[in-house]
Amino acid sequence: MVNLPNSITLARLIMVTIFTTALAADGVTSHVSAEYVPSSGWFVTLSLPACIALWAFVIGAISDFFDGYLARKYGLVTNLGKLLDPLADKILVCSAFVYLSSVNMCPFWVTVLILFREFLVTGLRQLAALKGVAIAADLSGKWKTGFQLGFCIACLFHFAYGGNAPQPLRFLSIGEGGMWCRAFFLWGSVLLTIWSGLHYLVRERHLLLD
Numbered sequence: 001m002v003n004l005p006n007s008i009t010l011a012r013l014i015m016v017t018i019f020t021t022a023l024a025a026d027g028v029t030s031h032v033s034a035e036y037v038p039s040s041g042w043f044v045t046l047s048l049p050a051c052i053a054l055w056a057f058v059i060g061a062i063s064d065f066f067d068g069y070l071a072r073k074y075g076l077v078t079n080l081g082k083l084l085d086p087l088a089d090k091i092l093v094c095s096a097f098v099y100l101s102s103v104n105m106c107p108f109w110v111t112v113l114i115l116f117r118e119f120l121v122t123g124l125r126q127l128a129a130l131k132g133v134a135i136a137a138d139l140s141g142k143w144k145t146g147f148q149l150g151f152c153i154a155c156l157f158h159f160a161y162g163g164n165a166p167q168p169l170r171f172l173s174i175g176e177g178g179m180w181c182r183a184f185f186l187w188g189s190v191l192l193t194i195w196s197g198l199h200y201l202v203r204e205r206h207l208l209l210d
Contacts, residue, residue: 005071008063012088015060016095022056023099025049050159057156060092061149086125089145090118096152105155105182110190114148117197124200127207140199144192151185154178 045051067085071077097114100106121141128135158178 003071005067005077006084008067008070009084009088012060012063012067012092013084015056015063016088016092019053019056019060019092020095020099022049022053023095045160046162047160050156051161054153054156054160057092057096058153060088061153064089064145086122090122093145093148093152094118096156097148100152100155106151106186110186113190114193117193120197121200124204124207128204131207135200135204138196138199140192140196144189144196147185147188147192151182151189154182154185158182 064085094111094115097106097111101108101111121135125135
């Protein structure tokens with residue numbers, strides 16, 4: 001059943017398509033090191049494809065909150081939504097990390113770790129579904145997702161605007177402020193990915209033992 005929450009989830013999949021297509025466009029990374037600060041206080045994009053990728057990612061990330069919220073509030077939870085919602089989330093985040101590793105903004109092993117954790121939890125959810133049990137996202141998983149989204153947005157902001165963003169958002173893009181911001185979200189993502197993955201594994205170990 002395609003209700004409003006499911007429609008939002010499907011729209012997120014469209015945002016994923018726009019995001020990945022924009023990243024594949026020529027010139028996305030041509031201004032990664034640019035730190036030009038214009039005299040005006042308005043946003044001036046360094047790369048149009050990178051700008052499109054950034055805002056497609058942001059819209060996709062925001063939509064993740066609304067589809068789940070509306071589904072729970074109005075009792076519109078469906079099997080289609082249970083399938084598509086986590087799938088759309090994983091495709092969005094994992095595609096971003098694969099790209100960021102390809103342009104040396106994220107260590108390759110971090111991306112492998114994140115992919116491994118997502119496949120692990122997805123496998124546990126599939127095993128639980130065979131027993132008629134649903135594994136809900138816990139707090140550690142939500143914090144993990146928040147830090148991952150923060151890192152991806154900070155990197156994409158750097159690609160799209162460099163130093164051309166007005167204060168106080170400029171710290172996301174350039175100089176030591178940008179580096180510290182990205183490092184904070186990156187290593188927070190690593191720690192929370194490991195913690196949440198182990199938490200799911202220990203809590204649901206009976207599924208593997210069975």
